[in-house]
Amino acid sequence: MMLEFFQEMERSIESSIRESRGVASPRKRYTLEVARLGRRLYSGEGKMAWCGVVAPFDLLTAMGVTSCFVEFVGAMVASTGAAGAFIETADQAGFSSDACSFHRSVLGAAMQNTMPVPDLLIGTSNPCSGGLAVIENLARHFSRPLTLLHIPQDQSGGNVAYLADQLRGLARFVTDHTGQPLDPERLRQAIANTNRVHAVGSEVYALARHCPSPATSKDLANFGIVMALFLGSDGSVEVAEAYRDAFRERIAAGKGGIPGEKVRLLWIQNRIQFRHPLEKMLEELYGAAIVIDELNDFNWDPIDPDEPFEGMAKRAIAIPFNGTIETRVEHLKKLARQYRVHGAVNPCNWGCRQGTGARGLIEAGLGSIGVPVLNLEVDCVDDRKFTEGQLRTRLEAFLEMLDGRPSPWQ
Amino acid sequence: MERPDGPLIGFACAYTPLAVVSAAGFTPYRVHPLTEEPDRTGRILHDNICPHVKRILDRLLGGDLPSLAGMVFMNSCDAMRRLYDAWRAVPASAPAVLIDLPISADGLSVRFFAGELERLSRTLAGWGGRTFDPAELGRQIDRYNVQTGLIKALAERVAAGTLADGPARLQAAFNRAATAPVDETTASLRKLLAEETVSDPGGVPLYLFGNVLPDPEAFRLFAACGARVMASDLCTAGRLFQPLDAGSGRERLLDLAAALLGRRPCARSFDPGRPGGIADDVLAEARAAGCRGVICHTVKFCDPYLARLTAIRGTLQEAGMPFLVLEGDCTLRSIGQQRTRIEAFVEMLQ
Ligand code: SF4
Ligand code: SF4
Numbered sequence: 001m002m003l004e005f006f007q008e009m010e011r012s013i014e015s016s017i018r019e020s021r022g023v024a025s026p027r028k029r030y031t032l033e034v035a036r037l038g039r040r041l042y043s044g045e046g047k048m049a050w051c052g053v054v055a056p057f058d059l060l061t062a063m064g065v066t067s068c069f070v071e072f073v074g075a076m077v078a079s080t081g082a083a084g085a086f087i088e089t090a091d092q093a094g095f096s097s098d099a100c101s102f103h104r105s106v107l108g109a110a111m112q113n114t115m116p117v118p119d120l121l122i123g124t125s126n127p128c129s130g131g132l133a134v135i136e137n138l139a140r141h142f143s144r145p146l147t148l149l150h151i152p153q154d155q156s157g158g159n160v161a162y163l164a165d166q167l168r169g170l171a172r173f174v175t176d177h178t179g180q181p182l183d184p185e186r187l188r189q190a191i192a193n194t195n196r197v198h199a200v201g202s203e204v205y206a207l208a209r210h211c212p213s214p215a216t217s218k219d220l221a222n223f224g225i226v227m228a229l230f231l232g233s234d235g236s237v238e239v240a241e242a243y244r245d246a247f248r249e250r251i252a253a254g255k256g257g258i259p260g261e262k263v264r265l266l267w268i269q270n271r272i273q274f275r276h277p278l279e280k281m282l283e284e285l286y287g288a289a290i291v292i293d294e295l296n297d298f299n300w301d302p303i304d305p306d307e308p309f310e311g312m313a314k315r316a317i318a319i320p321f322n323g324t325i326e327t328r329v330e331h332l333k334k335l336a337r338q339y340r341v342h343g344a345v346n347p348c349n350w351g352c353r354q355g356t357g358a359r360g361l362i363e364a365g366l367g368s369i370g371v372p373v374l375n376l377e378v379d380c381v382d383d384r385k386f387t388e389g390q391l392r393t394r395l396e397a398f399l400e401m402l403d404g405r406p407s408p409w410q
Numbered sequence: 411m412e413r414p415d416g417p418l419i420g421f422a423c424a425y426t427p428l429a430v431v432s433a434a435g436f437t438p439y440r441v442h443p444l445t446e447e448p449d450r451t452g453r454i455l456h457d458n459i460c461p462h463v464k465r466i467l468d469r470l471l472g473g474d475l476p477s478l479a480g481m482v483f484m485n486s487c488d489a490m491r492r493l494y495d496a497w498r499a500v501p502a503s504a505p506a507v508l509i510d511l512p513i514s515a516d517g518l519s520v521r522f523f524a525g526e527l528e529r530l531s532r533t534l535a536g537w538g539g540r541t542f543d544p545a546e547l548g549r550q551i552d553r554y555n556v557q558t559g560l561i562k563a564l565a566e567r568v569a570a571g572t573l574a575d576g577p578a579r580l581q582a583a584f585n586r587a588a589t590a591p592v593d594e595t596t597a598s599l600r601k602l603l604a605e606e607t608v609s610d611p612g613g614v615p616l617y618l619f620g621n622v623l624p625d626p627e628a629f630r631l632f633a634a635c636g637a638r639v640m641a642s643d644l645c646t647a648g649r650l651f652q653p654l655d656a657g658s659g660r661e662r663l664l665d666l667a668a669a670l671l672g673r674r675p676c677a678r679s680f681d682p683g684r685p686g687g688i689a690d691d692v693l694a695e696a697r698a699a700g701c702r703g704v705i706c707h708t709v710k711f712c713d714p715y716l717a718r719l720t721a722i723r724g725t726l727q728e729a730g731m732p733f734l735v736l737e738g739d740c741t742l743r744s745i746g747q748q749r750t751r752i753e754a755f756v757e758m759l760q
Binding site for chain 1: 452453454455456458459460485487488489491492494495496499508510512513514518519521522525529677678680682683685686710711713714716717718719720721723
């Protein structure tokens with residue numbers, strides 16, 4: 001089912017790009033890359049790994065392993081409206097309904113035999129306990145080899161070297177289970193692509209800060225987190241360049257992502273993954289655009305090709321969900337300032353202890369620089385729990401409140 | 411001559427290296443999630459955080475804690491990390507440190523964890539403790555090993571049914587051992603062991619595992635329902651008190667790190683070569699103790715445990731071992747509400 005879904009998606013986007021003589025929105029190019037990844041994952045061709053969120057996807061690309069964090073599957077099945085059925089399967093098997101539905105949907109999909117059997121699995125201790133547990137469960141379910149990456153909380157002391165050594169061990173593990181040795185030249189090429197994405201992507205983010213922003217609320221949804229999956233590939237560079245070119249053009253033409261941008265919003269952590277009308281409502285009724293998502297940033301430096309493992313280690317440690325809440329709040333404050341946002345929305349995905357756990361501290365932190373936060377109660381994957389009316393009312397009240405107060409950046 | 415035990419250092423996880431805390435001249439004090447304080451954590455933490463963490467924070471917010479020279483958090487799970495954040499956000503809270511905890515016990519992890527133990531030693535010295543001395547750490551490990559031996563002997567008496575009101579008093583002994591100076595606990599354990607032998611009326615032999623269940627009354631409830639807990643594996647019971655073979659001399663922290671990571675793991679740690687191994691361990695231990703059924707007690711919203719229950723259930727089911735899951739919120743009331751379920755489970759096994 002998923003293979004057909006991704007194949008069809010790939011076919012239809014490619015044909016639409018052909019019909020428009022190669023002209024396509026950056027979002028379309030991004031979605032094409034998503035479709036290609038999905039097709040490779042589900043095709044059964046080549047070696048494949050299910051991973052935790054901060055696995056080094058460029059290293060795996062260089063080693064010829066198609067790899068993906070499992071939460072991607074949760075997001076995909078949510079976008080097709082199929083998550084509910086998978087979650088139900090997981091719930092019936094006894095998985096707690098209090099757990100994150102990114103994970104419950106993946107477990108349900110595995111139980112319904114709609115997840116391809118991987119050649120290997122790579123668990124990461126960050127961002128969340130639930131993510132590590134789901135990889136352990138899948139390794140047991142599929143009886144496939146598993147290795148772990150323990151991500152230290154910060155880059156102090158010997159933490160980077162410790163994770164770099166684990167990554168070297170990971171490369172050996174991959175070789176042991178795929179027969180594919182690590183070719184230093186291929187790794188160098190993958191790292192060059194990663195650094196290119198860093199350079200072009202940084203420009204994309206800088207352009208998105210423009211007032212009005214060239215980005216619509218949808219343009220960069222899930223962008224930062226999903227681009228991590230494409231790292232190392234040529235496709236990732238093409239996607240980043242497509243965004244950069246489109247944003248440059250829009251700014252040069254004096255065109256904002258949404259007409260008459262009035263309110264600029266910061267979206268904390270995950271977007272709601274299934275179809276819903278709220279973002280459109282914000283844009284159309286309030287001129288409110290989500291101009292920045294928490295994960296749309298590079299918290300890491302370009303990787304030194306002569307020390308790739310250390311660079312990848314620093315990148316994994318730098319994800320804002322790692323470490324103390326102070327680090328995360330400082331990052332959110334930095335984004336709020338850079339993007340001159342008027343307010344922030346925290347969907348508080350039900351089941352996410354790490355993300356929503358300290359929401360009071362996030363609210364206080366952003367509040368200290370004059371950026372109010374709207375805390376919602378949303379399940380970002382399970383559309384059966386979507387309470388549109390309630391959320392609409394809360395968002396409307398928030399937007400009206402923002403309307404009545406001066407911008408923090410005046 | 412033994413030196414007197416010093417000021418209190420709070421902790422909240424069974425991976426806490428008690429001997430390191432004691433070697434710095436402090437008395438480790440487990441902050442149990444038992445309090446009459448009202449629920450006030452909502453303004454800092456989301457409601458979906460486990461009640462273990464929320465009640466510890468309630469104790470802090472309500473002033474329901476003894477004076478602490480510091481608080482040691484282990485990075486066991488998302489909830490604990492968020493507790494560390496919340497703790498430091500409360501004005502005038504004791505200084506806190508978060509010690510990172512690897513997932514498994516491979517060589518790299520052990521070396522890393524030894525570094526974390528060293529960082530803990532330095533932090534404790536900064537809080538007014540003694541600087542690290544490997545010989546003193548060795549002495550403290552020996553003291554804890556003596557205490558652990560006594561606890562084991564007591565647990566065996568309780569399993570054999572020869573101690574009056576055994577299960578509840580064993581839990582009270584665990585609580586004391588987690589909060590009082592070692593010598594004091596050791597003396598009280600010896601006293602308990604010297605008590606006259608009684609013959610317990612018995613009950614259905616069960617294996618109990620899970621995370622946080624510190625209230626001795628909960629164990630009276632199990633007994634009143636006709637269950638005899640023959641063996642258990644809980645964060646607030648024996649998991650904290652396992653023998654440590656911690657070597658000697660300069661490599662002592664490395665050996666201690668290996669010993670702590672190599673102990674019977676709770677749900678948050680595992681060997682990647684044996685994914686879901688907790689399921690096989692639970693079955694093996696229940697069988698070894700001659701149990702007829704297994705009860706898991708977990709607090710709500712505990713990802714490490716809740717995520718592993720399906721595999722555990724599957725393994726027990728396949729082996730024909732009956733299984734009951736109790737989800738609670740650390741209060742006696744919540745477990746009391748499940749009395750009928752426990753009774754029905756025990757009856758089914760009779
Ligand atoms: S929403 Fe939270 S719990 Fe769920 S996958 Fe993301 S970080 Fe993990
Ligand atoms: S009860 Fe579970 S979630 Fe809570 S602190 Fe312990 S392991 Fe973490």
